Amino acid sequence: MKCSIPKGTRDFLPIEMARRNYIFDTIRQVFKAFAFEPIETPSLENLSTLMGKYGEEGDKLLFKVLNSGDFMKDVDFNQDYHKVAPQICERGLRYDLTVPFARFVVQHRDQITFPFRRYQLQPVWRADRPQKGRYREFYQCDADMIGSPSLLNELELVQMIDLVFRRLGIEVTVKINNRKILAGIADLIGAPDKLVDITVAIDKLDKIGLDNVRAELRERGLEEQQIAALDPIFNLSGTATEKLAQLQSLFANNATGLKGVEEMQTLFSLIEAVKPQCHIELDLTLARGLNYYTGAIFEVKAHNVSIGSICGGGRYDNLTGIFGMPDVSGVGISFGADRIYDVLTELDAFPVELGQSARALIINFGDQEQAYCLQLANELRRASVSTLYYPEAAKMKKQMEFASKKGVPYVLFVGETEVANHTVTVKEMASGQQNTVPFDQVVDLLK
């Protein structure tokens, strides 16, 4: 029997888990420090909850789960498979954490005190074509604050981004824009109905360049004069404050645009006051794909690597509307754990101790010293020092090889002398140095 796993899915070995958990734990600690509370939703949702929420393409990428029992009963299979699927599958796998969160808020509105901050670290599934860096099962790390329109929320998200990447040792730029400014621009050039087309095209500026963006805008039905009218936007210059001032005069009487500018002015002055370490940039070409954003939008890029956005998010004013609960404003971010993993790998910035399977290995010399070794292991483990006692009195060479293969930094020897003197001989594997210390000091030494 051949062993394999489905295309686009992954096994994680201990070293990969240690590195992934380092990322998740760092993010989680920051979420907690900012008083976000964890929730979890089921992996399986009713298909009716998921369908129609991610566009036509998204519906196709939903994993559908076959009904239990006689799923074929009363189903006419002489139809197109698109028609048959929802009849034989009532449930599907979670596609993202946003729609389940919206469903959660509406369903549990009576148990929630607003404003509500939740974080959620769970896998999602998409039947995408697998390719480098794109998987069919992957984790999302989302934090959202809902029920408060205050821009202090946006500020705190920026601070969280700053703290996460500072702790991970990744230099980043946070790009910020505002959907109201984009809407203002669409108004300005006389194409308010083309907002989505404009943002989709502008979003690609980094990847395809200005000429191609113009070509795409043409394809999407914008007229030459409308495209030309965008030039002042591309040509804004100076600091964020200066750009915002130029925009303010461009917008003149455009209420939506002016509101966006005002929001950005407030946010940038709040950010200035808290002095984040990361680089902050007003990027008017930032659009972000998703259409539910209505205010600030964020995207984070790591310096010195050519890997796409590693975190993103924004303000949405009507997320729960799809489930019948209107007017709940929220703002959130999502960290891309897989890409952060790639960045840390490329920068070679994972802490080395993540490669250690255990902190200490006690060599097993046989029954004579066994009771003493068990007591030693016990003391270390109760103090949360990850400890192995080799399970057999194997040859010394074999046990030492095991220690080095496993990346164990300390090997402990207990022979007749150590037992008699109530000591332990500690070998530091990196330096090869060996010291005999009193039993009572081993825990402090290895902690």
Add this chain to the structure above:
Amino acid sequence: MKCSIPKGTRDFLPIEMARRNYIFDTIRQVFKAFAFEPIETPSLENLSTLMGKYGEEGDKLLFKVLNSGDFMKDVDFNQDYHKVAPQICERGLRYDLTVPFARFVVQHRDQITFPFRRYQLQPVWRADRPQKGRYREFYQCDADMIGSPSLLNELELVQMIDLVFRRLGIEVTVKINNRKILAGIADLIGAPDKLVDITVAIDKLDKIGLDNVRAELRERGLEEQQIAALDPIFNLSGTATEKLAQLQSLFANNATGLKGVEEMQTLFSLIEAVKPQCHIELDLTLARGLNYYTGAIFEVKAHNVSIGSICGGGRYDNLTGIFGMPDVSGVGISFGADRIYDVLTELDAFPVELGQSARALIINFGDQEQAYCLQLANELRRASVSTLYYPEAAKMKKQMEFASKKGVPYVLFVGETEVANHTVTVKEMASGQQNTVPFDQVVDLLK
């Protein structure tokens, strides 16, 4: 649109998450202290990996995932639905962590150093009929050590169980038996082919009593004299050591039975040497349902509650054999997080601080003190003190109500005076006590 989730699945609110994470973290910390390494396997496995591994009943309970694209192509739907299902579903959801672990070991044998200890905390899915305490999606917390036949491994599992439940504050009894002893008994009464029937029936002794067990053995085809021959087993008395001695003479020349007794004698003397706090019991009526166990078997019951087994496991000699890698002995345990949750709820033994959404709420009095408050929040958060700064300058009453609804233990006030004196006024919600302290001391006070 009505919001709901599939039958047998659950949303977890923050308070439930905090309690669940308390259980998971306690277990994880003990796993780590004993140098178990984390792995993860995909939620989706090829159905060929899962089918036939859990018996006929298990196959029915597998959640199957519909193939993407035109799943109907070339499929004859004029067949029984059992035949159709595997043709339209290549993948299924993980049913337990054991089979995927066996698959993982075989698939990654070249990347693993043996003996190998792994732990795995992941959800599993079963299309069981939902009922109280039984869900269609639930977490398993497994630790297994493979590649070593040493009974030191069994000892360490007992120590881990002891440490986990001591830290959770749950008094438990660990029941231990050995499948070789059960096999020896089946031999002894002349029914070696009925081992499974005997263990299944004996396993129910606690629930249905001796008379009903005898009746079931009769139904399962055992003869009266064979059933009567079991009596000496039910009548063993004394300490574990005494029972094992009686068994030893009963077994006389039965090699399997004697081997089982010897293993138990070694294990019990090892356990005695390390003096666990929990109660340890040799229970010859313990059988455990699963058939792959070949040596020691464990089951853990909490005192003072009538909730079934909260942890179980045992030694298996051929787990990876199903995937073509024979002779890998292993031993493992699985903690039942949902039942442990129920035990802690019934004993009212969750730490109270799990109900706190945040440790501190900074009251928002408006723009005047904003910069100072942001700095205060910053200091607290960097020190990992979970902190909220109310996002709007709402009425004092509203903010205080929010703090008490959220279970926040400390409310911080910053007014004109505090800013001028570089202080913060700290109110302890439980006592109502209020103190004004220097800014620099707030972190230490709340940490």
